Amino acid sequence: MKKKLILVTNDDGIFAPGLKALVSVAKKHGKVIVIAPNSPQSGMGHAITINKPLRIHKVDVFKDVEAYECSGTPVDCVKLAKNVVLKNQKIDLCLSGINHGSNASINILYSGTMSAAMEAAIEGTPSIGFSLSDFSFNADFSAGSSFISSIIKNILKHGIPNSNLLNVNIPKLPKSKIKGIKICRQAEGSWVEEFKEAIDPRNEKYYWLTGKFANNDPGKDTDLYALDRGYISIVPSGHDLTAYKSIEALHFLENIKK
Amino acid sequence: MKKKLILVTNDDGIFAPGLKALVSVAKKHGKVIVIAPNSPQSGMGHAITINKPLRIHKVDVFKDVEAYECSGTPVDCVKLAKNVVLKNQKIDLCLSGINHGSNASINILYSGTMSAAMEAAIEGTPSIGFSLSDFSFNADFSAGSSFISSIIKNILKHGIPNSNLLNVNIPKLPKSKIKGIKICRQAEGSWVEEFKEAIDPRNEKYYWLTGKFANNDPGKDTDLYALDRGYISIVPSGHDLTAYKSIEALHFLENIKK
Numbered sequence: 001m002k003k004k005l006i007l008v009t010n011d012d013g014i015f016a017p018g019l020k021a022l023v024s025v026a027k028k029h030g031k032v033i034v035i036a037p038n039s040p041q042s043g044m045g046h047a048i049t050i051n052k053p054l055r056i057h058k059v060d061v062f063k064d065v066e067a068y069e070c071s072g073t074p075v076d077c078v079k080l081a082k083n084v085v086l087k088n089q090k091i092d093l094c095l096s097g098i099n100h101g102s103n104a105s106i107n108i109l110y111s112g113t114m115s116a117a118m119e120a121a122i123e124g125t126p127s128i129g130f131s132l133s134d135f136s137f138n139a140d141f142s143a144g145s146s147f148i149s150s151i152i153k154n155i156l157k158h159g160i161p162n163s164n165l166l167n168v169n170i171p172k173l174p175k176s177k178i179k180g181i182k183i184c185r186q187a188e189g190s191w192v193e194e195f196k197e198a199i200d201p202r203n204e205k206y207y208w209l210t211g212k213f214a215n216n217d218p219g220k221d222t223d224l225y226a227l228d229r230g231y232i233s234i235v236p237s238g239h240d241l242t243a244y245k246s247i248e249a250l251h252f253l254e255n256i257k258k
Numbered sequence: 259m260k261k262k263l264i265l266v267t268n269d270d271g272i273f274a275p276g277l278k279a280l281v282s283v284a285k286k287h288g289k290v291i292v293i294a295p296n297s298p299q300s301g302m303g304h305a306i307t308i309n310k311p312l313r314i315h316k317v318d319v320f321k322d323v324e325a326y327e328c329s330g331t332p333v334d335c336v337k338l339a340k341n342v343v344l345k346n347q348k349i350d351l352c353l354s355g356i357n358h359g360s361n362a363s364i365n366i367l368y369s370g371t372m373s374a375a376m377e378a379a380i381e382g383t384p385s386i387g388f389s390l391s392d393f394s395f396n397a398d399f400s401a402g403s404s405f406i407s408s409i410i411k412n413i414l415k416h417g418i419p420n421s422n423l424l425n426v427n428i429p430k431l432p433k434s435k436i437k438g439i440k441i442c443r444q445a446e447g448s449w450v451e452e453f454k455e456a457i458d459p460r461n462e463k464y465y466w467l468t469g470k471f472a473n474n475d476p477g478k479d480t481d482l483y484a485l486d487r488g489y490i491s492i493v494p495s496g497h498d499l500t501a502y503k504s505i506e507a508l509h510f511l512e513n514i515k516k
Contacts, residue, residue, distance in 0.1 A: 040309065042308060043305060043309075044303075045302075045303040045304030045306070045373065046303030046368055047301060047303045047305040047331075047368075048301045048303070048368055050300060050301045050467055051298065051301075052466075053464035053465060054453070054464065054465045054466070054467070055462070055464055055465070056465070073305075075303075075368075076467070079451055079453075080453065082451075083451050083453050084453050084455075106497055108499055109304045109373075109376070109380075109497060109499075110304055110305075110306055110333075115367075118367070122448060123448065146516060147514060147516070151514065154514070158510075160508070161504055161507035162503040162504040162507055163501035163503070163504040165501070166508075178516065180512065180514070180515065180516075181511055181514050182512060183505055183512060185500040185505065186499060188498070190380060190381065193340075193341055195337075195338065197342075198311075206312065207311060207312045207338060207342060208310075208312070209306065209334070209337065234508065234511060235499075235500055236500065236501040236505060236508055237499040237501055238500075238501040239364055239367060239499070240443075240446070241367075241444060241493075241495040241497070241499070242494065242496075243420060243421035243423070243495055243496040245420040246418065246419055246420040246494030247441055247442075247443065249419035250418070250424075250441045250492065250494055252412070252416075253409065253412060253439055253441060253492060254438065254439050254440060254441060256408040256409065256412070256439050258405070258433065258436070258438075
């Protein structure tokens, strides 16, 4: 049987330990190709590069795995993978991560890791973004690895029914404390932000984004609820942002005339 | 009665003619504050700046309107507006655009203009992104201006029921040819992409993104269908990406054990 073709990317960059951890699990399930940014791209969301050229270079970072670094965003990586490196070969699965830090709740919107997976999903490829609720560079990615392996195996076999994208978040816990997996909806949350105001060495004022994430959702079926209780959360996700419940209520705007 | 506070931003930058056109309409409806990027930020999606400081400067670009340029992304502009410039005053409405180029269908995901409006919507502010289906710098923004004014007036009065965000796209037509407004869902579409491959002056290969947009949606209730027939499309939009139809079908993944 032909090996499955698995594209792996991330937003923390080609040298991130989380990417290395994901590649080592992914290669048990098929032929892996890695195309990842050459610098950290956290918070890049669904950004694409349109006003300047992109570069890709083959790099020898992973044992026995073909890998490329790219000068663009995570979404650029997926576009270049499809159109240039793999020249429109069928990709069986796209994996993104393992992200250093949670992408639960609305963080799916800010995350380059999740946007890369979403880009592949828009193109028809089943895609999974994995994130660990630990921002540190040397986070322990081993605790969730047997779950990640089982999720990959199941999705390669069954696909993702009625969707093309999974947002998988893993709590920061030792393996013995992870209780299992919950299928969830995206929690309603928001960032309570502050900008640190300071003066630079040239005497100019600057602002630096900082903030705390707030869970505003009382539901027991959310990703944040599951993570708080020691479960891995999986939110099946899409790219249709239509607020269907608003359509009927807005028909009065069709009465506006010239 | 206290004047409504209206925040205006965009992704084409503080000097874009589309922003000027939107400010001139918006100021008929309240007190306008402009905070826009100091350089073009098309295709920035929901990117935020976390690894470097941001700068804002007051600028005298619009007659009688307080305006600031910001070194960050469109979403950064909205965050700085709320937290620094307006210091958590209640914003009655956020307007973004008028974008030079369509943001219909899945382009809501790539667009900095729509992501800025979405950021304000996540924060609880009713928000509208306006885009004209014309990428040129000197596009004619006057044809849709009476519709834009009426939409702003109506939303200030009634709010956006069951949502907080409208994606408004205006066809490239003279005013006499615009047929009216349609409330729509987001069309399923995709970019058929190519990368132009070339060699730079230092003999290094580079790739430059290019492509054509394809409407893959046969529906007659979509934004692309309405725009093609001479209507302004309005898609009420949200930020919950959960694919609810997948949740039940994925419960088998909860059986994965350590």
